[in-house]
Amino acid sequence: xxxxxxxxxxxxxxxxxxxxxxxxxxxxxxxxxxxxxxxxxxxxxxxxxxxxxxxxxxxxxxxxxxxxxxxxxxxxxxxxxxxxxxxxxxxxxxxxxxxxxxxxxxxxxxxxxxxxxxxxxxxxxxxxxxxxxxxxxxxxxxxxxxxxxxxxxxxxxxxxxxxxxxxxxxxxxxxxxxxxxxxxxxxxxxxxxxxxxxxxxxxxxxxxxxxxxxxxxxxxxxxxxxxxxxxxxxxxxxxxxxxxxxxxxxxxxxxxxxxxxxxxxxxxxxxxxxxxxxxxxxxxxxxxxxxxxxxxxxxxxxxxxxxxxxxxxxxxxxxxxxxxxxxxxxxxxxxxxxxxxxxxxxxxxxxxxxxxxxxxxxxxxxxxxxxxxxxxxxxxxxxxxxxxxxxxxxxxxxxxxxxxxxxxxxxxxxxxxxxxxxxxxxxxxxxxxxxxxxxxxxxxxxxxxxxxxxxxxxxxxxxxxxxxxxxxxxxxxxxxxxxxxxxxxxxxxxxxxxxxxxxxxxxxxxxxxxxxxxxxxxxxxxxxxxxxxxxxxxxxxxxxxxxxxxxxxxxxxxxxxxxxxxxxxxxx
Numbered sequence: 001x002x003x004x005x006x007x008x009x010x011x012x013x014x015x016x017x018x019x020x021x022x023x024x025x026x027x028x029x030x031x032x033x034x035x036x037x038x039x040x041x042x043x044x045x046x047x048x049x050x051x052x053x054x055x056x057x058x059x060x061x062x063x064x065x066x067x068x069x070x071x072x073x074x075x076x077x078x079x080x081x082x083x084x085x086x087x088x089x090x091x092x093x094x095x096x097x098x099x100x101x102x103x104x105x106x107x108x109x110x111x112x113x114x115x116x117x118x119x120x121x122x123x124x125x126x127x128x129x130x131x132x133x134x135x136x137x138x139x140x141x142x143x144x145x146x147x148x149x150x151x152x153x154x155x156x157x158x159x160x161x162x163x164x165x166x167x168x169x170x171x172x173x174x175x176x177x178x179x180x181x182x183x184x185x186x187x188x189x190x191x192x193x194x195x196x197x198x199x200x201x202x203x204x205x206x207x208x209x210x211x212x213x214x215x216x217x218x219x220x221x222x223x224x225x226x227x228x229x230x231x232x233x234x235x236x237x238x239x240x241x242x243x244x245x246x247x248x249x250x251x252x253x254x255x256x257x258x259x260x261x262x263x264x265x266x267x268x269x270x271x272x273x274x275x276x277x278x279x280x281x282x283x284x285x286x287x288x289x290x291x292x293x294x295x296x297x298x299x300x301x302x303x304x305x306x307x308x309x310x311x312x313x314x315x316x317x318x319x320x321x322x323x324x325x326x327x328x329x330x331x332x333x334x335x336x337x338x339x340x341x342x343x344x345x346x347x348x349x350x351x352x353x354x355x356x357x358x359x360x361x362x363x364x365x366x367x368x369x370x371x372x373x374x375x376x377x378x379x380x381x382x383x384x385x386x387x388x389x390x391x392x393x394x395x396x397x398x399x400x401x402x403x404x405x406x407x408x409x410x411x412x413x414x415x416x417x418x419x420x421x422x423x424x425x426x427x428x429x430x431x432x433x434x435x436x437x438x439x440x441x442x443x444x445x446x447x448x449x450x451x452x453x454x455x456x457x458x459x460x461x462x463x464x465x466x467x468x469x470x471x472x473x474x475x476x477x478x479x480x481x482x483x484x485x486x487x488x489x490x491x492x493x494x495x496x497x498x499x500x501x502x503x504x505x506x507x508x509x510x511x512x513x514x515x516x517x518x519x520x521x522x523x524x525x526x527x528x529x530x531x532x533x534x535x536x537x538x539x540x541x542x543x544x545x546x547x548x549x550x551x552x553x554x555x556x557x558x559x560x561x562x563x564x565x566x567x568x569x570x571x572x
Contacts, residue, residue, distance in 0.1 A: 003328050006335035010136065014098045026091045027141075031148055033084035038152040040077045045160060045305045047073065053298030088141055095137035103129050106341050111420045115344045118381060124217035128337045132213075132330050139327040146320060154313030158184055161306040164299060183303065186285050187311040194274050195317050202267045202321050208260045209329040215256050219249040228488070267322065282307035368432035369396025369510040369541040371417075376426035378413055383423075386412060387561055394557070396432070396510060396541035399534070401555035408561060410545045411439075414515050417543075432510030432541070437517040441500035443487035448477055451487055452502050459506060468505045471532050472498040473525070493520035501529055505536050512537065514544035523550040530554055 015023055047070060054062045107113050107125060116125065162181035179185065226233060226242050233242055282304045289295040295303070317324075376390040386409035394400050402410045415421035417428060418436050443451050450458045452465060459465055466478040474495065491499065497520050504512055518526035527550040533542075534554060546552055 003331050007140070007331045010099075010331065010334055010338065011140070013102060014095050017098070019094075023091065023094065026087060026094075030084055030087045030091065030141075030145060033080045033087065034145060034149050035152050037077050037080040037084070038149065038156050040073055040080065041153070041309070042156045042160065044070070044073050044077075045157070045302050045309075048305050049296075049298035049302040051298070052301040053296050056297040084145075088145060092134075092137045092141050095141070096134050099133045099137065100129060103133065103337070103341075106338075110345060111418075112341055112344045114420050115422065116340060119340070119344070122333075122337050122340045124214075124221055125337060127213070127217040127220070128333055132333050132337075135326070135330045136334055139323060139330065143320060143323060143327060147316065150313045150316040153309050157306045157309040157313070161187070161303065161310050164295075164303045164306060183282070183285055183307055184310060186281065187307055190278075190281060191311055197270060198267070198274075198317070198321050201270050202263065202325065204263050205260070205267070205322065205325040206328050208256065208263060209326055210332060212253075212256050212260060213329065213333060215249070215252045219246070219253055222246055222249050230489075264322075278308065278311055281311070369539065370394070370431040371428070371511060371541060371543065373428045374426055376413075376416075376428055377424060378409055378416055378421070379423040379425070381423055390426070390561070392559060394541060394543070397537075397539050398557055399542045399544065399555040401552055401558045402543065402545050402561055403558050404561035406547075410561060411515050413561070414513055414543070414545070417513070430511060433507075434511050434513070435504055435507055435509035436513040437500050437504060437515065439516040439519060441496045443491070443496060443499065445484060445486050447482045447484050448487075449481045452499060452506060454503065456507065464506070468502045471505055471536070472502045472529060474498055474502065494525070497521060498529065501533060504533060508537060509540060511541045511543070514542065514546070516545055516547070518546070518548065518551060523548055526551055527554075 014020075047066065050062075051066050051070075053059075054066065107116075107129070113125070116122070122128070161183050165181045165183040222245060226246070233239065283300075285307070286295060286300050286303050290297070290300050371392070371394050373390050373392040377388040378386045378390075380386060390413075402413065404410055412421055414436065416424045417430065418434075442454070444454060446454075447458075449460075449465060452468065453459045462481060465481060466475075469475055469478045487499070488496070497518055500517060518529060521529065526548055530551055531554070542555075544551070544555060552558075
């Protein structure tokens with residue numbers, strides 16, 4: 001029941017959203033195709049009686065008409081199945097598209113993709129978005145269609161089977177027992193018995209499948225990590241260490257696979273036995289009536305078909321057990337992802353500036369490009385203060401250097417100002433367009449035009465881009481703007497930082513934050529670049545962190561940040 005609640009929570013936006021009526025219409029038509037195929041199946045069952053009776057009577061004259069009739073039924077049922085499958089795939093893809101857009105947006109907005117890394121949950125969001133969403137849509141609609149199919153099949157064939165069963169009287173222990181529709185009861189008892197066994201045999205599959213998805217995702221993430229850090233690993237000669245690390249993760253997959261295979265072996269053994277016995281049960285149940293000549297051969301064949309359909313309906317849970325387990329595992333994973341995103345969003349609200357403490361007033365405001373901090377205290381995730389009671393107001397075109405020993409929280413302060421770090425008290429205000437340049441630039445696998453323009457729309461002024469690249473010492477790339485590359489693998493660390501600084505020259509932000517943005521360049525090259533930046537951005541407020549003496553000299557104002565424990569000792 002808890003899994004169903006989680007599922008409905010995930011499904012509600014798609015089925016009640018803007019295009020909800022269209023989704024329901026598509027589902028209704030899909031159900032219509034399913035019901036049509038069941039109706040035709042009933043006709044085929046009735047045809048079975050006429051065909052096998054004619055066969056038993058050696059009635060060759062009626063065979064051509066019966067064959068033509070059968071071919072007509074086949075054409076109709078194939079049309080229903082094919083059209084239903086096509087519509088089902090369209091509906092699945094629409095649902096997948098909606099869920100993908102929903103989760104992608106929710107994951108990326110408000111920096112939740114970053115904040116999830118702080119908490120460590122959930123693991124591998126890439127798998128959940130790329131794979132689990134599709135599985136949820138595919139298995140949900142597939143199982144629902146299968147369920148409706150079986151309900152309709154039961155409703156149609158149980159009446160046929162009840163009629164064929166007639167009234168049977170059995171003498172048991174001297175007592176005469178009259179049973180109405182006994183073949184229906186045989187099918188029901190057999191299905192209940194097999195369902196109980198199927199549950200007992202396969203009850204461990206759900207947790208094993210969840211565990212399998214976790215372990216497969218961890219292994220894939222480790223492989224991607226090796227690919228993304230190939231050069232660093234090679235420099236460390238860390239191939240053997242990474243081999244051991246990957247082996248450990250693969251051994252976890254192997255252990256899960258062995259347990260899963262053993263469980264599936266037991267279930268498949270039962271399933272194979274169940275299918276074979278199911279074929280024999282209706283023959284055995286109708287054999288006495290056929291031998292007593294109260295049932296024709298055609299009746300017996302129609303009974304076999306109807307019994308199989310009713311028994312399939314009763315045994316739907318048995319047939320669909322593995323798919324239900326896999327569906328439940330997917331629901332749990334996606335629901336966990338959704339819950340984690342909501343918790344991060346709620347945490348961001350609870351740890352943000354208190355409503356009772358308004359943002360500081362920007363005094364002496366001359367133009368855009370102003371930063372004001374008022375009683376700002378930055379904490380660790382556990383609540384321990386890093387920096388406390390910071391009060392600062394700066395205006396463009398100042399260059400302000402944040403000083404302090406390594407590890408006191410300078411970068412964390414910038415993360416707070418960027419909205420990435422929710423663990424702070426007090427308030428701050430920013431006025432003007434912003435650009436943050438971290439130590440490790442992000443370079444998407446795209447064209448140079450899109451990469452240098454990131455995160456804004458690609459600049460279409462070729463001359464401007466070429467001039468900017470020349471300014472940062474990447475003129476060799478200027479004639480190749482529209483070829484996509486993996487820039488992290490092509491450019492050195494220093495070149496990546498040059499490209500990052502090119503973004504500042506191109507976008508001309510009113511407030512620019514630099515977090516060791518030139519630490520992979522030598523002092524002379526870094527100084528040249530920063531001087532270029534200073535000339536090109538005369539009206540920009542620059543807030544920087546740097547341990548390079550050449551760069552520190554460019555900042556006109558320096559703010560010495562001290563850790564909380566030093567301030568506490570001073571007050572003592």
